[in-house]
Amino acid sequence: MIHVSEFKDLACLSIHKVGNASQEEALICSQEPLELKDEAISQLLLTYFIQPFTNSAEYFRFYHEADLQLNEIFQYCRRIFENRDNFHEQSVNIAKHLYKHSTHPKIKGGELYIAYFSKCLVDGEDVEAIGIFKSESRDTYLKVFLANDNYQVDYEDGININKLDKGCLIFNTEEENGYKVSVVDSISKQNEAVYWKDAFLQVQRREDSYHQTELAVNMCKKFINDKLPDQYEISRVDQVDLLNKSATYFKEKEQFDLDDFAQEVLGNPEAIQSFKEYKQTFQQEFQQEFPDEFDISSPAVKKQQKVFKSVVKLDRNFHIYIHGDREMIERGFDEATNLYYYKLMFENET
Structure with a gap:
């Protein structure tokens, strides 16, 4: 700085x-x-x-x-x-x-x-x-x-x-x-x-920690938003949950480790393997390389916060902002109206 x-x-x-x-x-x-x-x-x-x-x-x-x-x-x-x-x-x-x-x-x-x-x-x-x-x-x-x-x-x-x-x-x-x-x-x-x-x-x-962090953040975002839906049936809420976990990882960790990130954020063995393969695709597509381990740059994370959008947009009527526990929201289908719905659970209203 x-x-x-x-x-x-x-x-x-x-x-x-x-x-x-x-x-x-x-x-x-x-x-x-x-x-x-x-x-x-x-x-x-x-x-x-x-x-x-x-x-x-x-x-x-x-x-x-x-x-x-x-x-x-x-x-x-x-x-x-x-x-x-x-x-x-x-x-x-x-x-x-x-x-x-x-x-x-x-x-x-x-x-x-x-x-x-x-x-x-x-x-x-x-x-x-x-x-x-x-x-x-x-x-x-x-x-x-x-x-x-x-x-x-x-x-x-x-x-x-x-x-x-x-x-x-x-x-x-x-x-x-x-x-x-x-x-x-x-x-x-x-x-x-x-x-x-x-x-x-x-x-x-x-090719310093700022640049490496910026590339890693964009790669993770593109994998969750673009690649995962092509391979698995994943709801928008689950995507947002993964984006939130990614944001937390970059904010709280001092060093990025590809294996550690994949295990902590993705968990699923198939998704982990797909993520590691996607890194090679991402680097070739953007002609930018970064190592599997590097120090995380806090200024780069702060600048890239907008990448991790924790919002689910429902038609033109509602926006749901998800910041915490994924288990507190459920998705369903109402046969009477032929519409989907979300059920939100909470303890206190402010």
Whole structure:
């Protein structure tokens, strides 16, 4: 987890303007880094840059299909880490690289900030870091001021420090694997935004506990919702019960063990064997592999809570939320109405 207080020193900052190349907008590069003389401005910039990363526990790494050394951003960052005197020159290279990939007609131009942090704490390790941030959105601010003993109101155009559009933090650790990288993209769901991660940065998720937990959670959910009904007659209530047991397993355990999970959640020998076989199918389908044993990431579990939906929807009339004992609900069929029903048993009503 990343915290603003863990970034001690914004040592260097260069700002460039990167337009949309396909719209013939300009690329304007500063001649030298910005001099940070005002401590208050430095702190505001630090909050603007780092705050969006505080809820992120997911890390990426630079990669290239042929060879990591061919990834341009990886190389520019490596040169900065090797010699800080290279900072501004490489910041210009980063801006040129972004401009080259800013060709989608919906990509907005904006200011590009390249920052160097001489010391920050990430996962208990003190390291240097490079930040690449882009602001695309502009806001209008009202300015109230006193003039000739009367208050006046004016407006000005500016950047909202609570709305970073795109960002990337590169930590100087694990260089041989493409560094440890954290990424923010506030409009990542839009098609035109894929250029930030895929084309410009060229990053992929690291195979760490966060990634492994996320994959395992999705696999378990798909097996219970999609695979089990194909092989066995299983009611929606039983499916929800298995999803609840899965959620409890990931919340309470510190380590995932495939055999332990299958025995504790599924129990049935045939279902256990089917589950283990499904893991291979899942990995092939999504081209993602994870081991049978790994440490469970609590932030990943928290983010994936919505996967385990404990609700049974009955036509358009009722939703039944099941959180506890499966034995307290029974399913039946009423011949008089030719409809199915559920019987719920409880001790107290609140």
